[in-house]
Amino acid sequence: MLTADSLRWAIGRVHGTMGTAAGELNELDGALGDGDLGVTLSRATQRLQEDAPNLPADVGTALFQCAQAFTRVTGSTYGTLLATGLMAAAKATRGRTEVPWTEVSALLGAALEAMSGRGKSALGDKTVLDALDAARRATEGLGEPAALVAAASHAVDAAIAELRGRPFRQGRARIFREKGLGRDDPGMVAFKRIIDSLA
Amino acid sequence: MLTADSLRWAIGRVHGTMGTAAGELNELDGALGDGDLGVTLSRATQRLQEDAPNLPADVGTALFQCAQAFTRVTGSTYGTLLATGLMAAAKATRGRTEVPWTEVSALLGAALEAMSGRGKSALGDKTVLDALDAARRATEGLGEPAALVAAASHAVDAAIAELRGRPFRQGRARIFREKGLGRDDPGMVAFKRIIDSLA
Amino acid sequence: MKKIFNRPENYVVEMLEGLCAAHPRYFKRSGAEGRVLARPEAPIAGKVGIVTGGGSGHLPVFTGYLGPGLLDACAIGEVFASPGVEPMADAIRAANGGAGVLRLYGNYGGDRMNFDMAGEMVEFEDIRTTTVLVTDDVASAGPEERHKRRGVAGMVYCFKIAGAKAAARASLDEVTAAAQKAADNCRSVGVALTPCTVPAAGRPTFTIGESEMEIGMGIHGEPGVRRGKLRTADEITGEMLEMLLADMPLSAGDRVSVLVNSLGATPLEELYISYRYVARELAAKGVAIVAPLVGRYATSMEMAGMSLTFCKLDGELDALLAAPCDCPFLKI
Amino acid sequence: MKKIFNRPENYVVEMLEGLCAAHPRYFKRSGAEGRVLARPEAPIAGKVGIVTGGGSGHLPVFTGYLGPGLLDACAIGEVFASPGVEPMADAIRAANGGAGVLRLYGNYGGDRMNFDMAGEMVEFEDIRTTTVLVTDDVASAGPEERHKRRGVAGMVYCFKIAGAKAAARASLDEVTAAAQKAADNCRSVGVALTPCTVPAAGRPTFTIGESEMEIGMGIHGEPGVRRGKLRTADEITGEMLEMLLADMPLSAGDRVSVLVNSLGATPLEELYISYRYVARELAAKGVAIVAPLVGRYATSMEMAGMSLTFCKLDGELDALLAAPCDCPFLKI
């Protein structure tokens, strides 16, 4: 069951991963963007980690608090998008202290919808949305944490590979049309690092 | 005798010379200044030439008209200084239609004094004043046009050579202290070209 | 480009400190982390509040236009980066005098996401908000995709017009409608000659040849429509003029305001040389120029280049443009 | 540096055309060859006229400061070159409302010669004139040779103060005395980071290393007191502050106005970063800053760099500085 405790555990893992992944993500974002993606995620996970001891038992409220950690530390796209996704998941879980793992895929779907609305972007635009959708589809019907993570990780890898040869259609990278071909989207890679930290 | 006719003749000669000398003077002024000295003199002599047919018989009034030709076409230092000198000479000759050649040296002296006051500059500052003073001294007592010109030309040459190794103490060139050593003052050279055109 | 600052991470904060120290009558810092600038007298009870926000490095945009007859609060981002959701929400709170708040800002993805999110947050506090996006840059998308265009110097007209409407105590819907009309009537295009340097990056935003220029380039270095040889003022201005007129035809009897704007380094002298051409061409068409602006109104720090903006006027916009306003960078 | 103009020889004339087209309420061309700009209502009967003049390329100086409570006419030179004697005489004539005319301008050899000569010319027409030279640049000569110092941004204070005195219908001697007091109380120093390009020359006015700056350089590239590594805003400002205070000590209770001025390319953001430092240091000394100015008030086209000016105030200067004035570049 997804609980405040499992959230707290996950926060610790993601926070740990960002210690090493931040540099890679900054660099990746720096190629065609402003190079702040690692900074954004370090700051946000640092804040999440600080707030973790006070995470309420209500999963919805806890997820809402996680969303706010993002909006408080950054104005960058990725932070706002993840916060948007977390808010959507928060709305879907409000009032519950336990959420079955089988709902994870649906929560990813709710996040995806909200984020796509916020970003005025669609699947295939080569953004974090494509990673999220791959994870959503791969986790459908699964109810075991380890299996969820393994399926999502595998699916996101495949999505990154699939989109590699396509142009960026959103964000700063979009303005460098040809230069983007052959490059991975930093937001998708960041999502992959987050998932892998949970394995 | 210096008359409106001899002034008209001189204007024609100086105007002719500037056709070729202007480029040289621009270049000389361009080394440490704004490179407009040739332009200044071309414009002024062009204007003098245009006004020459209407030169009044009164030498003083004629010289005053010459001074105005300078102030009308340029704001550059050299134009204002020559105009100042011509005004001084105009004051000294007002009311006369003929001025003995022997007075030329004194007229140069009057011009020199006015120009030094206007420019707040002194002999030895490596400016046109030093050329003027050399000509004034060399022409003292002379009463024959050809002799006047030859003496002045020779003296100005000597003055240029004497000051070559000294620093500029006035105008734009002054700000390039060491760079000025070994260079000739464009204003002195221009004065030399004017004198030589009268030979 | 050589810049004068201390540590890159303090560029924005120290700029804010200087702004407030120099103009305490116009600006006070507020919000968590001080990332909001507001008029000292805000919120003004009963007046519709107007907030803007965006990345730093564009002074006088955005902050500069706070004051009577103008804006109430501004959320401040890092150089060329969107402000966070929190400062935006704080700006809305600071501007809210109970009559609702208009969010009026340039159409950039990050700003839009964050302002949308901020709007949702303050909804919980029963603050009514509306949004008008400035989308004046004709080089950034075709006429059929007008809503995708970036917002550039046309902002200044939108700020002025919306600010005047709010000062006249119009309702939120009326202020929003006036701002939207201003935004609909503005067209801009820019030409960039050199890049600028974002302090944290420490290198120029793009590279461009010694005698090249780029027509239509965005204020952060977004690609334009054409890169070519640097040409004469009349040729450059003529090309920009044509682009604007193709998008918004003007004919005899029309009234427009014109803004000739330096992106930073390009001096006033050259803006006037360009304005001279615009004035002549519009006069020949029988178009009247009202209250032209020539200067640095929306910049990209030390970028060389300029932009040309038209704001087509009707009776209402004309009056709102002429209404008094007061800030350190625009006094009418 | 890349520039936007047509033919170099038309740079100044086309700029004047643009200025007059954009601001007909403030500027009209007059004089032979149109090399004079004057207020449209000049000469004003019974009011002391104030004229200035100098080379072009410094906008808003000089022309920019014509208007109510400011100057009456300006003689226009080519870029960085003195105006001719004739335009200067014409400017004096345009400004003469019968109460005499003050010539108020920066201390440059060519300008001085030509204004002196112009003064002699108009004497024949029974126009009484006086002269005040602005000599605020502390880097250009030591305190024992103050009269040899160049005039830079301190001009703006002298224009404002003399203009207010004349607007109050003071006599020529009184206006001259107020202008002289302002000139005596102004101190400036500048730092240059890059050169600019004079259109007719087509190349930069000087060269300077990629990470160098020159403290004390003049606005035409005249050599300064020290060339060194480009340093932080606080270090640069601190050095300029010390130079000013060494020349004109300030102590607790003193009142000064402060102008942080960009030479052109240096953006407002960086001026405010610098102003923040000045404000802090003067506050620590107990010196009050009155009506600070931060922006581009006296420039060298697209030169990067800035200058810092102090104008020490007494009761009279304080009141004159606060008096209303109106021109496109300064409204109080």
Ligand SMILES: Nc1ncnc2c1ncn2[C@@H]1O[C@H](COP(=O)(O)OP(=O)(O)O)[C@@H](O)[C@H]1O
């Ligand atoms: N409109 C959008 N919709 C969805 N995802 C987006 C959008 N724009 C950018 N992204 C994602 O955000 C990532 C960049 O995030 P970030 O570095 O925070 O952006 P920025 O610094 O430009 O604000 C991209 O790699 C992409 O995955």
Ligand SMILES: Nc1ncnc2c1ncn2[C@@H]1O[C@H](COP(=O)(O)OP(=O)(O)O)[C@@H](O)[C@H]1O
């Ligand atoms: N203060 C001065 N007094 C006398 N002569 C001067 C003075 N300043 C400059 N000159 C002379 O003027 C010449 C330069 O004239 P010009 O090119 O017209 O100057 P600018 O273009 O700098 O106004 C110098 O070579 C020098 O002979």
Ligand SMILES: [Mg+2]
């Ligand atoms: Mg980024």
Ligand SMILES: [Mg+2]
């Ligand atoms: Mg970013």
Ligand SMILES: [Mg+2]
């Ligand atoms: Mg010269």
Ligand SMILES: [Mg+2]
């Ligand atoms: Mg000259």
